[in-house]
Amino acid sequence: MLSDRLKAKFDSVIARYPLKRSAIVPLLLFAQDEIGYVSDEAVEEIARRVGVNPIEVIEDIGYYSMLHRQPVGKFHLQVCTNISCMLRGGEKIFEHCAKELGIEHKQTTPDGLFSLEEVECLGACCGAPAMQVNYDFYENVTPEKLDALLADLRKKDQGSRIKD
Amino acid sequence: MAEPIKLSIDGKPVTVPPGTLLIEAAKQVGIEVPSFCYYPGLSLQGACRMCLVAIEKMPKLQTACTTVVTNGMVVHTDTPEVANTRKSMLEFLLTNHPLDCPVCDKGGECELQDAVFRYGAAETRFLEGKLHEEEKKFSNLVYYDRPRCILCFRCIRVCDEGMDVNAYGIGFRAAHSEIIPNRGEQLECEECGMCIDICPVGALTSGTYRYKTRPWEVTYTGTICNHCGDGCRTTLSVRNNVVIRANNRDHSGLNGEFLCVKGRFGWDFVNSERRLKSPLLRKNGKQEEASWEEALTFTVERLKTILAEHGPGAVAVIGSNRTTNEEDYLLQRFARTVLGTNDIDHHRTADFSSLVRALTEAGATDRYATIEDISAAKSLLLIGNDPTHQHPLIAYQIRQAVRQHGARLYIVNSREIKLRRQSSQYLQVKPQGEAEAVRALAGQAPAAQDLCAGGTGALTALADALKKESDTVILFGDEIQGQTVNDLVTCGLTLPGKTRFVALGDYANSRGAADMGLLPDTLPGYQPLSNEKARERMESAWAAKIPAAPGRNIRSIFEGIRAGEIKALLVFGANPVKTFGLDNAALTGLQLLFVAELFRTETAELANVVVPAASFAEKSGTVTNTCGEVQALKRTMRQAGTRSDLEILLALARLFGQRWTYQSPEDVLREIIALVPGYDIPLPSLLVGRAVPTHPEGRPPALERPDLVFSSRDSLFTSGTLSRYSWALNSVDEAKKPYGHAF
Amino acid sequence: MADYRNPMLGSPLEVKVLTRRFDLANSASIAVYVAHEGYQALKKAFGMKPDEVINEVKKSNLRGRGGAGFNAGMKWSFVPGQTTKPKYVVSNADESEPGTCKDRVLMEYDPHQLIEGIVIAGYAIQSHQGYIYIRGEYRYLMDILDRAIEEAYAQGYLGKNILGSGFDFDLATHTGAGAYECGEETALLNSLEGLRGYPRVKPPFPALIGLYGCPTIINNVETLSNVPHIISHGGDWYAKLGTPNNGGTRLFCLSGHIERPGIYELPMGFPLRQMIEDVGGGVWHGKKLKCVIPGGSSCPVLTADEIDVPMDFDSLARIGSMLGSGGVVILDEDTCMVKAAWRIMKFYAHESCGWCVPCREGTHWLKTLLERFHSDGGMPDDPDTALDVSYNILGKTLCPLGDAAAMPMISILKKFRHEFEEHLKLGSCPYEKRAVNVA
Known part of the structure; x- marks a missing residue:
């Protein structure tokens, strides 16, 4: 079930456009932010709300690289290896992530905590090498800073579990 | 008319109307500009880049498929740069295309293969591994092979824009893009197979044809589909006396490339194991195989006995909605002159007689609409019926009219039919309210307040809108019959311009059955039997007497059987037990039930004599579609043991001592052309595969009772009794959807 | 808990129009x-x-x-x-x-x-x-x-x-x-x-x-x-x-092998050499410059000999490149241009929308060819093939993405052909022994 908060957000986003279907991509991304991926239910719900066939929503999911049909990790590590980052060690950062987490491109750790993706230019070229964890930018990343970040994220997860 | 545009292509002067696309302008002077994604009638995309040509004063090559011609344009399609571009686009397409042409269904009729042959390089420079995906089964009838797909997106467009089904989409991106179906891994659609037909390569293949043959090993015969009343031309591919495919191969005729699921896949009843191959004669209460001679002799002897004992009033005949005009014509001749009875009728699925009478009385027999008139119409009024299911071609033509040139569609229907998506005004009336709406529109009787959802205001709005239109084509189903047809015609003729009409009847020759006089009170060409002159004209041609009194209609025939008055019933190509819901006792009083059929239907099961009839694929002749256009069937193959209804009738007549001189269906057709009003059609046009319109004129008697005309309401996946014997039509899940489901 | 710094490092050579408020506290309010x-x-x-x-x-x-x-x-x-x-x-x-x-x-x-x-x-x-x-x-x-x-x-x-x-x-x-x-x-x-x-x-x-x-x-x-x-x-x-026909200032993003990577607002027509040497502090670690991508990866690359050019639209067009989006990427002498070409093409192959044939198939082809080439599998015809394929994309696509992919390729294949030959001669990458990790 989609939350009431999300449903309210859907309504306000759809209202921005003269043509409801304009809202498809934003709605997909907001649904994914809440659910962790785009579920079948979200596809149906969005299609219904904007008045299109579900296949039109699925077409969009296939096109936009940030949208996922399967759950990703709680912390989705997106490491840029495009030209500016490559020149300053982006590939090493990616490999370091892969080694530390024991997963590869587009894989998720068995505990569901981390997933890894090699991504294209994030728009952080002057802070290369750069990566994003979910929507947060991390720039001028080094293997050492990465280790600290991963430890930090693990701690953060622990903290949230205790709170729960 | 705006000034034509003058331009030059490869030095040839070309003059075309404004708005013409360059690729079409080139065609007019015989210059081929290759393309994959461009397809006339579908939206433009500029995706395949095969049609890039050089236009002077333009810095880059331009796509001929998206360029609208302008005056003074100088175009070159024959430069080395253009040639190299074509070569390179083909090289690109072949990088990930598997060269499995030897085992590909499309080999030999593949547009990519042809283009590479004409414009491509002899070798590839692509040394990398090809992207591979396993083949996917979208449905029992449609398979998708991603590696072969060149992503021209024709399938998506024909499904969206042609069919309004929207069953396809595009998945993923870049070189991994692929065609995806609408229900996960599966298609849920009308299963028309247009996507397969339009696919330039072997990416979409047919579940019934795939891996069966090489296209050059089969014989192609152009004939007419035998299912609904629209009369689509189709090409049957036959190998070893077995039909293996139907598609309108040369896109000729009134349907162009269109075929629905029945036309494209539903012909397979022809090959059914359950076809009757031998006559059956009931002996000791059991039907047993018999020779043709035995069966026919028995029939004629029994008939003679009954006629002698009870007179011609004891014999009745039921004709077919699918047999040819020639067969129908002979059948009524046989009934009226050999058996001496006018007790002949058929399952009437539209009130053609009332339409002919109304137009004749209004002096407007030039107002029968053709299939082409429908797609060319600026305005359409559809009353009753669900063409998407009952008349797939007409539904397609209506959508074309709306999409291609903005025609307005007005609908009056008690159901939410799918075509309402295309309508400008959709008047949903209460169940069975269509006739009341027509009478109100015609000013014959005021409509009840609860007739439609929007009250009578909606009806007024519709009337007002129609008055602003011109050249409206009015189509109506069985909901409109008898006097209401007259009201509709009278009212329609007051609309601006040339209003035209179509009565929508169910089957391949429903119209022909009425035209040829398979009616108790009407001679061929809608001449009333009571008209002495008309009767005498036929009597002199046939050198025989025709009883002057009208015979029994089909309901009265059943009543006559129940009452014991009718002792013999001859049924040709019909299954009245099922169609009319007759109970088991209904026919028990008969001394002779003779059935000519393809299958052992409910009616055939009760018969004393069953003879195996030839199907549409196994005979020649003509059929008339619901618009009154006559087309020729062409024999494609033989089915051992069967005879056409025409051959059966000739044999019966011979056994009755008649000296009929017809040697072939064509001989009968010549007589029809000479004798039947409205059928004075040019034979050569027919023989070259044209659809020839007829303009019947006559004043047949008024409809006797309301339960004589009713549609079977076949869905896209049913076709009376025939569809039961089609594997293809029963193989798709969509067939299980409730009737009227809109995909 | 993002971790990044303001990339506006500042330079006395800047002319601040767009960025004049950036240093103010709460500038976004x-x-x-x-x-x-x-x-x-x-x-x-x-x-x-x-x-x-x-x-x-x-x-x-x-x-x-x-x-x-x-x-x-x-x-x-x-x-x-x-x-x-x-x-x-x-x-x-x-x-x-x-x-x-x-x-x-x-x-x-x-x-x-x-x-x-x-x-x-x-x-x-x-x-x-x-x-x-x-x-x-x-x-x-x-x-x-x-x-x-x-x-x-x-x-x-x-x-x-x-x-x-x-x-x-x-x-x-x-x-x-x-x-x-x-x-x-x-x-x-x-x-x-x-x-x-x-x-x-x-x-x-x-x-x-x-x-x-x-x-x-x-x-x-x-x-x-x-x-x-x-x-x-x-x-x-x-x-x-700015310069004639090129009004105003421009935000230039200096990235790659530069001492002070960052965003600088400079007048249109600012000399590229000065941008690299004076604004950006020169190539990092005192290394020599190999080439510059002057305006985002879609632009033809400039060799170290070509950087005496004013950074405006017309001047760069004149020397066969583009000012593009202002993304100036510096590549030092130790950069393998085959690998750079591959990485750039990998991007375009990933981002091609897949609509039109030359871009969809061409970028994929070039990406796989370069991947193989850089992974010690080069064939003598590859550079010529890659160049020809690039030209077959150039100017033939529905949108500019095809050109964006083809142009840097063509420039690298032409200006750094010798590096391709070196790969072929050595049978491996002269710049790194390790093969490219295929993602």
């Missing part, structure tokens, strides 16, 4: 913006006729900062004055050109500058609705912009009867979800309509048939951010900041 000349240009614009606004922008020689460099005022003037259809202003904030991260700071540190530019553009073409199309990865910027838009509504800079002018304008953000192609204006429009981001056939151009089939202008964030300054100080003033 409307209070700071208004306190520092904010929304004054809008007031001034309302005192002008829409045509006068367009003429001022034309006069300024403001050219599109997204990469194509089309005269912005000219683009606006193509929108029909008389039409019954609504008109739209779309700000292209789908910044995705590798090497480019300037729009990000413009939105992060001065969102109202963009909003003011959009409203002025709306007034100029008499549009009443704008959208800011932000790439999905820039989610935090969407939050910043949403907040700024809310402030602007609250203080009457958006909405009905703005500043009592009688002019209405609504503005909303729209998020993409990961697609470089959506930076192409017609693909962006399709995306904004909820479709896959496929480009449209042109003509018709968006100025006539754009969003929802209505007249639309689409301008880059930086382009629109310049507009308030042009209106405030005049088109002539702005034009004079």
Whole structure:
């Protein structure tokens, strides 16, 4: 079930456009932010709300690289290896992530905590090498800073579990 | 008319109307500009880049498929740069295309293969591994092979824009893009197979044809589909006396490339194991195989006995909605002159007689609409019926009219039919309210307040809108019959311009059955039997007497059987037990039930004599579609043991001592052309595969009772009794959807 | 808990127009913006006729900062004055050109500058609705912009009867979800309509048939951010900041093997050599320069011998490259150009929308060819094949993405052919023994 908060957000986003279907991509991304991926239910719900066939929503999911049909990790590590980052060690950062987490491109750790993706230019070229964890930018990343970040994220997860 | 545009292509002067696309302008002077994604009638995309040509004063090559011609344009399609571009686009397409042409269904009729042959390089420079995906089964009838797909997106467009089904989409991106179906891994659609037909390569293949043959090993015969009343031309591919495919191969005729699921896949009843191959004669209460001679002799002897004992009033005949005009014509001749009875009728699925009478009385027999008139119409009024299911071609033509040139569609229907998506005004009336709406529109009787959802205001709005239109084509189903047809015609003729009409009847020759006089009170060409002159004209041609009194209609025939008055019933190509819901006792009083059929239907099961009839694929002749256009069937193959209804009738007549001189269906057709009003059609046009319109004129008697005309309401996946014997039509899940489901 | 620093490192050579407020505390807030000349240009614009606004922008020689460099005022003037259809202003904030991260700071540190530019553009073409199309990865910027838009509504800079002018304008953000192609204006429009981001056939151009089939202008964030300054100080003033036909300043993003990677606002026509050596502190670690990508990865590369060039649209076009999006990427002497070519092509192969054949198949082909070539599997014909394939893409595609992929390839294959030959001779990469990790 989609939350009431999300449903309210859907309504306000759809209202921005003269043509409801304009809202498809934003709605997909907001649904994914809440659910962790785009579920079948979200596809149906969005299609219904904007008045299109579900296949039109699925077409969009296939096109936009940030949208996922399967759950990703709680912390989705997106490491840029495009030209500016490559020149300053982006590939090493990616490999370091892969080694530390024991997963590869587009894989998720068995505990569901981390997933890894090699991504294209994030728009952080002057802070290369750069990566994003979910929507947060991390720039001028080094293997050492990465280790600290991963430890930090693990701690953060622990903290949230205790709170729960 | 705006000034034509003058331009030059490869030095040839070309003059075309404004708005013409360059690729079409080139065609007019015989210059081929290759393309994959461009397809006339579908939206433009500029995706395949095969049609890039050089236009002077333009810095880059331009796509001929998206360029609208302008005056003074100088175009070159024959430069080395253009040639190299074509070569390179083909090289690109072949990088990930598997060269499995030897085992590909499309080999030999593949547009990519042809283009590479004409414009491509002899070798590839692509040394990398090809992207591979396993083949996917979208449905029992449609398979998708991603590696072969060149992503021209024709399938998506024909499904969206042609069919309004929207069953396809595009998945993923870049070189991994692929065609995806609408229900996960599966298609849920009308299963028309247009996507397969339009696919330039072997990416979409047919579940019934795939891996069966090489296209050059089969014989192609152009004939007419035998299912609904629209009369689509189709090409049957036959190998070893077995039909293996139907598609309108040369896109000729009134349907162009269109075929629905029945036309494209539903012909397979022809090959059914359950076809009757031998006559059956009931002996000791059991039907047993018999020779043709035995069966026919028995029939004629029994008939003679009954006629002698009870007179011609004891014999009745039921004709077919699918047999040819020639067969129908002979059948009524046989009934009226050999058996001496006018007790002949058929399952009437539209009130053609009332339409002919109304137009004749209004002096407007030039107002029968053709299939082409429908797609060319600026305005359409559809009353009753669900063409998407009952008349797939007409539904397609209506959508074309709306999409291609903005025609307005007005609908009056008690159901939410799918075509309402295309309508400008959709008047949903209460169940069975269509006739009341027509009478109100015609000013014959005021409509009840609860007739439609929007009250009578909606009806007024519709009337007002129609008055602003011109050249409206009015189509109506069985909901409109008898006097209401007259009201509709009278009212329609007051609309601006040339209003035209179509009565929508169910089957391949429903119209022909009425035209040829398979009616108790009407001679061929809608001449009333009571008209002495008309009767005498036929009597002199046939050198025989025709009883002057009208015979029994089909309901009265059943009543006559129940009452014991009718002792013999001859049924040709019909299954009245099922169609009319007759109970088991209904026919028990008969001394002779003779059935000519393809299958052992409910009616055939009760018969004393069953003879195996030839199907549409196994005979020649003509059929008339619901618009009154006559087309020729062409024999494609033989089915051992069967005879056409025409051959059966000739044999019966011979056994009755008649000296009929017809040697072939064509001989009968010549007589029809000479004798039947409205059928004075040019034979050569027919023989070259044209659809020839007829303009019947006559004043047949008024409809006797309301339960004589009713549609079977076949869905896209049913076709009376025939569809039961089609594997293809029963193989798709969509067939299980409730009737009227809109995909 | 993001971790990044402001990439505006500062240089005495900068001319600050767009970035002049960046150093102020809370520069993104409307209070700071208004306190520092904010929304004054809008007031001034309302005192002008829409045509006068367009003429001022034309006069300024403001050219599109997204990469194509089309005269912005000219683009606006193509929108029909008389039409019954609504008109739209779309700000292209789908910044995705590798090497480019300037729009990000413009939105992060001065969102109202963009909003003011959009409203002025709306007034100029008499549009009443704008959208800011932000790439999905820039989610935090969407939050910043949403907040700024809310402030602007609250203080009457958006909405009905703005500043009592009688002019209405609504503005909303729209998020993409990961697609470089959506930076192409017609693909962006399709995306904004909820479709896959496929480009449209042109003509018709968006100025006539754009969003929802209505007249639309689409301008880059930086382009629109310049507009308030042009209106405030005049088109002539702005034009004079740069070189002839190349008005104003530009945000250059220096990245790659440079000592001080960062974003610098420099006048149009600023010499590239000086940019690298004086602004950026030279090639890192005192190494020699091998080549420069002057304006994002779509531009033909310049060798170390070609950097004595003023950084404006015309000068770079003259030497066969492009000013592009302002992403200046520095590659040092130890960089393998085969690998660089492969990485660039991998990007385009990933981002090709797949609509048209030469781009879809060509980028995939080049990517796999280069991958093999750099992974010790090169064949003697490969460089020629790659060059020919690139030419077969160039100028043949529906949208500029094909050219964007082909142009850097062609330049690398021509200018660094010797590196390909070295790979072939050695049978491996001379710069790194390790094969490319195929992702």
